[in-house]
Amino acid sequence: MCSKVLIVGGAGNMGQWFARFLMRQNYAVTIADIDPHAREVAKELGAGFVEDAGEAAGDFDIVLISVPIDVTESMIEGIALHMCPGSLLMDVTSVKKGVMEAMREAPKGIELIGTHPMFGPMVSDPKGQTVILVPVKGRCESWLPKIVALFEDNGAHVEFLSADEHDQMMAVIQGLTHFAYIAIGATLDALEFDLSKSRRFMSPVYEIMVDFVGRILAQNPHLYAMIQASPDVERVHDAFIAQCLELSESAESGETEKFVRSMRSAAAHFGDTESALRRSDKLVNARIAELEALANSLGKERGLRHIYSGVVHVGIVRRVTPQEVLLEKDGKRTKLKIENVRLLSPDELRQWKMDNLVHHKRDISVVLSENVKPNIIAGIIEGVDGVILAKKIDTYEIKKSHVSLTYRITILGDQDPKEVQHKVEELLEGIGGKIR
Template sequence: MNTDPEKHSSGKTKVLILGGTGEMGQWFTHFFKERDYEVTVWGRGGKVEVARKLNVPFASDLEAAIPENDIVIVSVPINATEETIAEVAPKMKAGSLLMDFTSTKVKPVEAMRRFAPANVEILGTHPMFGPTIPTIRGQTVILVPVNGRSEKWFPGIRQLFEESGAHVEITTAAEHDRLVSVVQGLTHFAYIAIGTTIDRLDFDIKKSRKFVSPVYSIMLDFVGRILGQNPYLYALIQMENPGVPEVHEAFIKECEELSSLVRAHDEEGFVRKMKAAARKYDDTAHALRRSDKLINSRITEYETIMNSVGKVCGFSHFYSGKVHVGTLEKVGPNEIIITKLASKGTAPHIKNKFIRLKLENLRLLSESELREWRKENLKHAIRDISVLIPEDADPEVILGAVTTNNHLVACQISDTYNGTKGTETENEKRGTERLGVTYRITIFGDCNADSVETEVTTLLCGLGCRVREKNLRLKE
């Protein structure tokens, strides 16, 4: 829902995303488009093809585009943010809103305050997630409103994020940078340091996975997650937040002290350090339960996949979004093999094709998601079953019973009639006082249509119906 105060005759608020051709910019282009905003993107690389793929305009004439938009979002590298703000803010129209999506806040907010005209509102913003996250639901968005400069737009933007399922935190720029120096600065630094340490040791990670523990496995995944993303972004997060050097100093000092205790075999000193940290943490019991939940969810999904061998399963690829559906043939520690299910338009050489997929890239589709995919993508068989239903029976109630068959895409009443139609047998003519109903069943394309038809016919007979005409076979 579009909740913003500036709307045009089209009813849409216009948003310009500077850096909209970057990964995060693209993510928010989708976000705003899905909520009925009119989005334009711009990027220094002039990647018009990205805008075309997003199905939004590219601001080839940035000078003209800036005053045409109600919201201008700066989503560029941290070290280019202040320069970009200085360039675009003075050109914005009265009553519009300037936002930044940067990982630091003191400098960007100060730049917006300095360069944006007094009649342009400003709002510091930090989405605490990356572009690989599929939805904003459950994610944190930090907002930094500025006294006297955020009154009109701030409530609507907050409502937009909250109604989309995000958790919104309100803070000051200084408090943001202080907290984020640990939340991102320390976390990323520690994980990157683990990665570079493994590199220095020339350690065989692949071999080590044979000795894996749940905590080690999860730690490796998080290290790999950080190392696999844009290193320039992570460098700037470390270098542009003024609070990070102090955090580094404390971290390195603690590492040195712990290492010294280990080398000295000072068991009691090590224990004191660890207990002191636990007291400060003050939430170790909850942390244990939360981490158990994370570990157990991985185990549960793997067991579900293991128990699905021989069944039709669906898997969604985390990054490409592509869905793979087929009979699960084999499950290994790191990969699965499926026989790909033939969907509408599948080329003959693709049918019954074995494909290997890495488990780490996949999410198992739920039963409802798999059913929806099968419904939309398979070529289904349609059968008509014409019966005489018991006297005083309700054809809709019988329909409800038929639709419980999980092999059916749909079931509907295609015809009802009283009396004979000239094609009945002598036995059928004796029952002409009974209502005749034709149930049209649509059978999933990966099921044996004859068997499913027999199941439904048996059910109808069990409900007291009498099969009338030879069933028609349609669209097989």
């Protein structure tokens, strides 16, 4: 019997992510949310819906809280009172100390695991991602192995931290990173800097940096404000601002040696800068390599998958710039931003065609020696460009030592079936067959 999960805040982006993920693992998911469109969201997800999470909580094996940080603690306090012994209470917030204190007040018998997925809802699955768990000792023995397996079996890396360790670590990993990028964005705004124009002159490193700034600025500002308001982030702000002022004063006063000492000290603390250089080179080179692959595809058919919508665009590459690629299909031209698409490999494009096009079917009968193996002939036919499948549908002897084999071949929907059939017939004649 599958476990029943209630996601409180399930109409939000992260709540929807967990709904989809858990349903793929055969959990029965229901969402609750104050969003006026929550019922429609549940219908689109294929999940159940309840209006009152508190009243319904006792009917579920797992209750997952996915609401804004500033209301998570009060939500936990209200929901936990209605849960049954043996059930599991989880959260997915970015701050843990206050949340875990609220969880510990839950009635005895309810198991407790704090959860922090280190990725956002734009990630399609947890493969290769990190998930931090904050288990409450003595109150998670039954569910903890199941939750660990849930993530690890889907390719995620699971780490364990206490609430204090988590918030101290996140003060830098999230607090400092977000603060620095948001500050850069705010600086560009204050300078009234023409970001679009600057892209004409950008280096690969500048392009990547600007994209990361934009990535952060595109997120929910209320969520990011609450992360910055965490008590552990305050000392990080103070240290960052102090270092900015010191570096600025060194540069403005002409004390270049002081600036050099600061940079060298930071490099020494950083440690293995060479590995960081190689990893960042890999990122830079990956962007350049895809652009080169597109530039070398002019006049050729290519497939591009939109990163966010998942829509695949197929056509002849007509023009490539550092910002855009132009595809043409049946006289229609489609302009796509390179930053929004991924170039499909030949195998991926072929698989997409196999899954999405309406294909042609043709029957071919051939006379061959009775010693031939029909499955080997089918494999040879499938090697012809444009053939998806060759299946033997009839066999009979027509004279001593010979046999007639009829194959039904499936031809890719965008291929000329007459041309492909002709290629197959030529191949069969080339190995001694006679087309009937």
